[in-house]
Amino acid sequence: MADLDLQGAQVLGPEGLDRQALHIVGGLISDAPAGRPVSLEGYLVLPGIVDAHGDGFERHLAPRRGAMKQMGEGLIAVEAELAANGITTAVLAQFISWEGGLRGLEFADEVFQAIAETAPTLVTDLRPQLRFETHLLDLYDSLPERLARWGVDYIVFNDHLPHARLADGRTPPRMVGQALKAGRNPEDHFALMQRLHAQRHKVPGALDALCTQLGSRGLRLGSHDDTTAAERFEWHERGATIAEFPETQEAAEAARTHGDGIVLGAPNVVRGGSHNGNVSALDLIAMGFCDALASDYHYPSPRRAALMLADSGVVDFATAWRLVSEGPARLLGLEDRGTLVPGQCADIVVLDATTYRVAATMVRGRFSYLSGDIAERVFAA
Incomplete structure (x- = not known):
């Protein structure tokens, strides 16, 4: 030092x-x-730069299926990329999802163990986050203890099941490739999705209880990809007071109304819009509906996004940089940076x-x- x-x-x-x-x-x-x-x-x-949410680390931990066995070495490579992009605190967002494979429970367990073992030896402050699929009801009872064992104190909920297609009995797009990537028979994969969809009526009540338990343990809770004001309010009532990547202006405005933190994707700013047709981050920033810009999947983007915002006159330089430094730090409760x-x-x-x-x-x-x-x-x- x-x-x-x-x-x-x-x-x-x-x-x-x-x-x-x-x-x-x-x-x-x-x-x-x-x-x-x-x-x-x-x-x-x-x-x-304080990166409130990023999953770009995945390519270092598993560049090819089965190719990386020493995750600690992968995390060292992650730190090198983070540091070269000015990121001093990084939240590593790891899935647990019905999608399996790199988003399955077994892989997540390996990732979180590697972070716990390797992060203390690095200079960059690496912090784990769990992104959890809400319909995995079978994991609810064991999840609090798993989180404690992993040292994870930040969990964000999302639901990526294609409910409309499942309700019609139709095969979702890219389902076969997704199943094979996870090492599953496509028919079994589709059956799993249908089973999870069929128990959707049990999810709200189970989430209420789980969020109450996790909140009582001091965990930070958030939601991902909110689309409506009602949806954001439900999460707010559960104590999930961070809205990651709201997909509509309505959801972002609801988050601001309820005093919730709003995380937007820096790549959305750099690209000039969402890659899948969601609301533009630039528009939300101009309306004051943003507390933090996160790397999402691309570590150079927070720096580039802040500079673009300042250069284009959307906000002044200090305000733009605050979205990648002080803003996310406060959102994460990190008052010392x-x-x-x-x-x-x-x-x-x-x-x-x-x-x-x-x-x-x-x-x-x-x-x-x-x-x-x-x-x-x-x-x-």
């Missing part, structure tokens, strides 16, 4: 970008110089002021990523 005085850069403080020194002492932001001076002329120093003020963790990303490329990333005063020019300046005699 290095004590440094970063000088000459434009630093994003509470009042916006300002050319001031930033002092790092003992892994924290200090109000007085106490370390070795490092010139960062030509760079921006910003709060580190997200801003560059004395007493906060020295979680920092350094960008080239011309190209906006990540030049360095630091977590609690320790470098997780350091590129050529900055490395020379830091290690200069």
Whole structure:
């Protein structure tokens, strides 16, 4: 851990970008110089990116089916990608779903165990999140203890069953490929989906009880892909006060009305719209219906989205960057990061002021990523 005085850069403080020194002492932001001076002329120093939801780690843990057995090595590769994209805190979203395979219970158990074992040895703060399919009623009784054993304190609920097609007895699109990918006979896979659909009337009451139990244990609860105001209100009443990726303006507006946090996908911003026809994140941000932009499936996107928002004039630079730093930090209850003020963790990303490329990333005063020019300046005699 290095004590440094970063000088000459434009630093994003509470009042916006300002050319001031930033002092790092003992892994924290200090109000007085106490370390070795490092010139960062030509760079921006910003709060580190807090990624509230991402599943891009999957390709490192299982690049091909059965090809990766040492998940700890995969997580080391995940950290390298996160750090190179300025992410200092990352929520790794792992499914447990009827879809099976990489979204099955057995794989999730391996992932969560690997995170628990490997994350403490890394610089980047990796945090597990469970995305849980609501119709898996057989797992409800064991889920609280599983979560405790895995060290998971954040769970988000979703329902991806194609109910309309199942109600008509029709085979869902891509079902055969999905079944084979999970190692199942397609007929058995379809039968499972039909069985889960048939017990849908039991789900609301079971969810009420499960959320009450998990909430009493202090877990953070959220929902995924809300479509209506009524749906969001039901989740709010259960204590699931984070709305991830609402699919409609109606659902996002309901979340804001009830004081719930709203997470949107940074790739939606970068792409200029949803890839599957949902409401545009740009529109929701312009209306004030966003607290955090998450990587979703693409780790470069939070940085790119914040810069695009500022460059296009949708919001000012400080507000745009807040959506990837202070906003998600507060949403996750992490009050010790997200801003560059004395007493906060020295979680920092350094960008080239011309190209906006990540030049360095630091977590609690320790470098997780350091590129050529900055490395020379830091290690200069």
